[in-house]
Amino acid sequence: MRNDLPTFFFGITKKALTILILSVVVLSRAWAASDYLHTIGNRVYDENNTEVFITGVNWFGFETTDYVFHGLWARNMNDMLNQMAGLKFNVLRVPLSSEFIKKVRTGQTVKPGKSKINRNVNPDLVGKTSIEILDMAIAYCRTIGLKVILDMHRTPASGMIDLWYNSSITEEDWMLNWEWLAGRYGGNDAVIGADIFNEPHGVARWDGSNSAVDWRRAAQLCGNRVIAIEPNWLIFVEGVETPDGATYGWWGGNLRGAASYPVTLSRPDKLVYSPHEYGPAVYNQWWFHNGSFSYDSLMSEHWKPSWLFINDQADVHPLLIGEWGGREYDLASDSGRWFNYLVQLIANKKLNHTFWCWNPNSGDTGGVLNDDWTTVNWGKYNVILATLFGNGLGHTVGLGGGAPWPGFTQSWPRAVASTYDGNGVEPANAIDGNYSSRWSSTFNDNQWISIDFQSNRSFDGVTLTWEAAYGRAYEIQVSADGANWMTVAAVTDGDGGQDVVSFSPQTARYVKKKGVTRATSWGYSLYEFQINEVIPSIFPIVTESSYESADRDGRKAFDGSMGTRWASEWSDPQWIKADYGTETTFNKITIDWESAYGKSYAVEMSHNNFNWTPVYSTATGDGGQDLLTFEPVSARYVRLYGTERGTTYGYSIWEIKIENTMAAISNLALGRTAYASSIEDSGMEPISAFDGNISTRWASQWSDPQWLAVDLGSAKTVSQVTLDWEYASARSYKIQVSQDMSSWTDVYSTTTGDGGYDDITFPAVSVRYVRMYGAQRATTFGYSLWEMQVR
Numbered sequence: 209m210r211n212d213l214p215t216f217f218f219g220i221t222k223k224a225l226t227i228l229i230l231s232v233v234v235l236s237r238a239w240a241a242s243d244y245l246h247t248i249g250n251r252v253y254d255e256n257n258t259e260v261f262i263t264g265v266n267w268f269g270f271e272t273t274d275y276v277f278h279g280l281w282a283r284n285m286n287d288m289l290n291q292m293a294g295l296k297f298n299v300l301r302v303p304l305s306s307e308f309i310k311k312v313r314t315g316q317t318v319k320p321g322k323s324k325i326n327r328n329v330n331p332d333l334v335g336k337t338s339i340e341i342l343d344m345a346i347a348y349c350r351t352i353g354l355k356v357i358l359d360m361h362r363t364p365a366s367g368m369i370d371l372w373y374n375s376s377i378t379e380e381d382w383m384l385n386w387e388w389l390a391g392r393y394g395g396n397d398a399v400i401g402a403d404i405f406n407e408p409h410g411v412a413r414w415d416g417s418n419s420a421v422d423w424r425r426a427a428q429l430c431g432n433r434v435i436a437i438e439p440n441w442l443i444f445v446e447g448v449e450t451p452d453g454a455t456y457g458w459w460g461g462n463l464r465g466a467a468s469y470p471v472t473l474s475r476p477d478k479l480v481y482s483p484h485e486y487g488p489a490v491y492n493q494w495w496f497h498n499g500s501f502s503y504d505s506l507m508s509e510h511w512k513p514s515w516l517f518i519n520d521q522a523d524v525h526p527l528l529i530g531e532w533g534g535r536e537y538d539l540a541s542d543s544g545r546w547f548n549y550l551v552q553l554i555a556n557k558k559l560n561h562t563f564w565c566w567n568p569n570s571g572d573t574g575g576v577l578n579d580d581w582t583t584v585n586w587g588k589y590n591v592i593l594a595t596l597f598g599n600g601l602g603h604t605v606g607l608g609g610g611a612p613w614p615g616f617t618q619s620w621p622r623a624v625a626s627t628y629d630g631n632g633v634e635p636a637n638a639i640d641g642n643y644s645s646r647w648s649s650t651f652n653d654n655q656w657i658s659i660d661f662q663s664n665r666s667f668d669g670v671t672l673t674w675e676a677a678y679g680r681a682y683e684i685q686v687s688a689d690g691a692n693w694m695t696v697a698a699v700t701d702g703d704g705g706q707d708v709v710s711f712s713p714q715t716a717r718y719v720k721k722k723g724v725t726r727a728t729s730w731g732y733s734l735y736e737f738q739i740n741e742v743i744p745s746i747f748p749i750v751t752e753s754s755y756e757s758a759d760r761d762g763r764k765a766f767d768g769s770m771g772t773r774w775a776s777e778w779s780d781p782q783w784i785k786a787d788y789g790t791e792t793t794f795n796k797i798t799i800d801w802e803s804a805y806g807k808s809y810a811v812e813m814s815h816n817n818f819n820w821t822p823v824y825s826t827a828t829g830d831g832g833q834d835l836l837t838f839e840p841v842s843a844r845y846v847r848l849y850g851t852e853r854g855t856t857y858g859y860s861i862w863e864i865k866i867e868n869t870m871a872a873i874s875n876l877a878l879g880r881t882a883y884a885s886s887i888e889d890s891g892m893e894p895i896s897a898f899d900g901n902i903s904t905r906w907a908s909q910w911s912d913p914q915w916l917a918v919d920l921g922s923a924k925t926v927s928q929v930t931l932d933w934e935y936a937s938a939r940s941y942k943i944q945v946s947q948d949m950s951s952w953t954d955v956y957s958t959t960t961g962d963g964g965y966d967d968i969t970f971p972a973v974s975v976r977y978v979r980m981y982g983a984q985r986a987t988t989f990g991y992s993l994w995e996m997q998v999r
Contacts, residue, residue: 243397244440246477250519250526252442252560262528263596264299264357264562265292265576269324271303271361275338276320277345278567282581284329285341286348292566293352295576295589296596300354301403301530301562302342303361306377309385312339319964322935327994334932335965350398357444357562358389359403359530370410372426379420383430387437394438395749401442403482403530404430407460409449414465423448424469432474444482444528445471447515458493460484460530463515470524480560482530483515487546489534490572499542503549511553519557526560533564535574537591547591554595563592625649625657629731638737643901646675649723649731657737658720660690665717666768669710669740670697672721673878673900675733678704681724682732686716693720702727706878706900708740712835713798713865715770735900749787752776756858765861773802776850776858784859785847786866787817795840796867797824798833799848802860805831808852809859813843820847829854875900876926877978877998881919883949884908888990894918897993905934908982908990916996917979923947927972928999929956930965931980936989937963938982945975952979961986 269278451465538544625635649655752762756775765774810825882894908914
């Protein structure tokens with residue numbers, strides 16, 4: 209689909225809970241085998257040969273030079289994914305560009321365009337690269353049961369061209385991009401397929417010539433190369449505009465060539481043909497006869513000869529209408545009549561489809577959402593709803609638009625408190641993701657605030673961002689019912705700022721901060737109260753030496769559920785292994801044993817799956833929960849190797865969690881005293897770069913040099929500084945440290961600063977003062993930082 213430039217909406221109409229992702233849980237590649245799809249004739253089936261239906265939606269943005277989903281300037285990403293699932297869409301089609309993937313594949317850093325992410329509503333995306341945000345979206349889709357189709361939507365990110373290649377992105381680049389994607393997301397069953405190129409048109413042909421512009425030739429080559437890397441994926445092959453230069457249709461919508469020259473793949477059961485279909489508002493094609501068309505005329509003149517003939521041959525291949533949509537959905541306008549006729553066709557034939565689109569900023573079609581990026585266009589949706597037919601897999605969002613994700617409701621997490629000190633400081637402010645609003649209690653000890661998440665959450669810590677009135681002593685408690693509370697952590701030496709409190713993993717509906725003693729004469733005051741939620745990783749592949757039965761294979765120890773388990777055969781030795789696909793840092797492993805535990809075992813790391821180094825071993829294991837910590841190590845593979853069982857049974861584990869807890873180091877500069885060489889204007893004081901609020905900033909005068917410094921209060925060990933630049937960034941700058949604010953030592957310098965988000969590390973030093981010293985500006989303005997963090 210051709211899109212107009214986006215319209216920007218910065219008004220936020222729904223506040224979303226901020227979740228800090230500080231933990232990693234390994235999930236199994238083996239799990240993927242139970243949730244991939246295949247085809248039999250013209251229908252799609254799951255691994256149990258139950259027929260399923262793909263009824264999805266497109267969300268564009270990554271394919272553009274913004275390199276990220278559109279709408280993140282207005283709304284939280286996970287909030288929108290939840291909403292899609294709640295509206296019964298079961299698949300998300302994600303448009304990409306070959307230019308984007310080639311850059312990432314060849315080692316270039318690609319970041320979202322400036323101002324494309326609202327820091328207040330997407331704080332977890334700040335500083336992330338575009339591919340990291342895509343990773344996070346796919347990981348979250350997996351947790352809510354929303355499947356993903358990756359779509360190579362453009363060749364250059366700047367716009368659509370006829371072919372899948374050009375002078376700078378060759379056909380080989382295009383296929384290498386797909387191999388790279390298959391390698392990155394293969395084994396993660398959130399991703400079910402590859403739409404290998406979007407809307408070939410113009411000079412593209414489907415004529416059996418095997419020429420450079422023969423789309424069927426290219427589709428076969430690319431599809432087979434993808435299958436060689438990830439044989440579980442479906443391969444979606446679109447049509448062309450004209451197969452022979454004589455009969456024309458929509459870009460990507462003409463599959464007439466497949467009648468004489470069908471696509472042949474090494475796995476025929478993975479092929480799905482995918483036409484696109486639009487109404488007269490997009491372009492007044494000849495079959496619309498200037499409004500004199502009917503359902504029957506569309507069927508005989510266009511749908512059947514262009515692509516529906518494939519569906520009507522039951523022994524061929526399925527169809528997925530990869531794009532369809534429009535602004536009008538009434539029965540009076542020409543475009544509205546076409547819209548309703550196509551809905552009738554999809555419903556009658558039970559056709560798979562992905563609606564275009566979620567975005568309201570699609571110029572010629574509009575979207576499911578209204579222009580506020582939050583409310584639903586219910587008139588349009590109620591017509592679409594007829595195509596979201598039930599039946600399918602039994603995951604939380606069934607393929608076929610079954611039961612909506614149970615976590616999606618209009619009842620968002622709620623905060624309540626023992627007291628609050630007047631209007632404007634209510635408890636809800638502590639969970640709104642806004643660091644400029646706060647909850648404040650009355651001026652007494654033993655005040656509390658609790659969060660009701662409406663359903664169980666799994667988490668292993670909380671992050672408290674204090675206002676000046678902080679707690680000296682307090683407890684963190686959890687509860688399943690809001691009545692019976694269990695203390696999981698106690699703090700007796702709180703010093704304000706930001707506290708990251710870790711504890712053993714908990715699953716609970718409620719969490720509470722219970723104050724014991726205040727540190728000031730005021731009450732307790734929190735900008736934000738956040739849980740450190742356990743979010744699954746999407747990369748590891750899990751294998752095992754053996755399993756007792758098919759429902760107790762290795763994946764069950766990595767599925768995030770304490771109701772399933774891995775159980776080996778009843779012999780020694782046995783092992784279970786996770787492959788991350790790349791070097792990853794760990795320093796903590798938690799093992800929850802079933803009654804059949806390991807008495808003697810080792811936890812080992814490897815770079816190559818051949819040479820193994822133990823990071824922990826024991827000969828006196830006693831079952832229960834083993835919480836193992838060690839110095840951080842970097843490895844690709846992690847293995848638990850058991851040499852002696854503790855019972856006559858095998859080895860049996862409910863869950864293994866592998867983590868890097870170093871991510872939980874708090875920001876030492878938050879709320880501390882700050883100094884600067886100058887300020888541009890009132891409201892841009894140095895403290896604005898250390899207040900935890902990414903909508904306020906420090907800005908200097910428009911000259912060189914300028915500096916910004918923070919007093920940590922006492923000597924602290926630091927090894928990391930992060931700079932979140934406003935547009936007025938530094939070309940040349942240094943990070944300096946000092947004990948006395950007089951003598952400064954350089955720990956980092958650059959002359960090629962490019963703005964955005966700089967994450968700077970250096971050998972650990974013990975210092976009291978840290979500053980950014982700007983020597984050369986990158987713009988005609990001064991230096992300006994949203995936030996400067998020190999760890």
